[in-house]
Amino acid sequence: DTAVSQTPKYLVTQMGNDKSIKCEQNLGHDTMYWYKQDSKKFLKIMFSYNNKELIINETVPNRFSPKSPDKAHLNLHINSLELGDSAVYFCASSQDAGVADTQYFGPGTRLTVL
Amino acid sequence: SQKIEQNSEALNIQEGKTATLTCNYTNYSPAYLQWYRQDPGRGPVFLLLIRENEKEKRKERLKVTFDTTLKQSLFHITASQPADSATYLCALDASGTYKYIFGTGTRLKVLA
Numbered sequence: 001d002t003a004v005s006q007t008p009k010y011l012v013t014q015m016g017n018d019k020s021i022k023c024e025q026n027l028g029h030d031t032m033y034w035y036k037q038d039s040k041k042f043l044k045i046m047f048s049y050n051n052k053e054l055i056i057n058e059t060v061p062n063r064f065s066p067k068s069p070d071k072a073h074l075n076l077h078i079n080s081l082e083l084g085d086s087a088v089y090f091c092a093s094s095q096d097a098g099v100a101d102t103q104y105f106g107p108g109t110r111l112t113v114l
Numbered sequence: 115s116q117k118i119e120q121n122s123e124a125l126n127i128q129e130g131k132t133a134t135l136t137c138n139y140t141n142y143s144p145a146y147l148q149w150y151r152q153d154p155g156r157g158p159v160f161l162l163l164i165r166e167n168e169k170e171k172r173k174e175r176l177k178v179t180f181d182t183t184l185k186q187s188l189f190h191i192t193a194s195q196p197a198d199s200a201t202y203l204c205a206l207d208a209s210g211t212y213k214y215i216f217g218t219g220t221r222l223k224v225l226a
Contacts, residue, residue: 031212040218041219043158043203043219048212048213055212090157090158092157098212100146102148102160102163103148103158103160103214104160105157105158105159106157107155108155108156
């Protein structure tokens with residue numbers, strides 16, 4: 001059973017397009033996250049939702065919009081894609097939003113913008 | 115400015131030896147520090163969490179230390195095996211927030 005799943009695994013698209021990445025967790029966790037890992041392997045948090053409420057919103061262009069339809073899902077929609085958006089995007093979840101909570105990561109979505 | 119630094123160079127060690135990875139931080143006061151393993155093409159996997167009032171934490175062949183005076187955590191893998199080859203990330207909580215800040219990771223290669 002996959003704990004945290006993401007689709008698609010690979011996404012290749014042209015500049016200016018709009019795309020979405022979906023994430024689902026079957027762990028019963030209350031908190032979900034989106035991270036971006038760039039080419040230098042730096043993993044940076046973008047957003048976090050706890051019980052469908054946004055609790056972390058880092059300095060991310062407003063072209064990025066997360067949506068949490070329920071506790072088990074957190075999707076990421078990106079408008080007007082730019083070359084600099086190319087990266088691996090990881091979804092993660094944790095039992096709660098506490099800093100002692102372990103995060104479980106999905107397999108990642110490699111986004112390539114041409 | 116706030117920084118988390120891990121050995122940027124890859125670390126190569128011989129099978130059976132102890133690997134020691136460092137995580138140094140500046141201008142943070144974390145209450146918790148975590149270590150993750152990341153294999154190529156996969157997401158990070160949690161290994162250990164250590165609290166600021168714990169000096170050391172062990173799990174099987176893994177040991178983590180946390181020195182809040184030196185602002186440093188050390189991650190040890192004893193009796194290393196080729197299967198331990200991966201990138202290891204440290205992460206600390208940005209105090210007063212819900213988030214963890216990750217280091218850039220150290221790539222470990224254990225040679226048979």
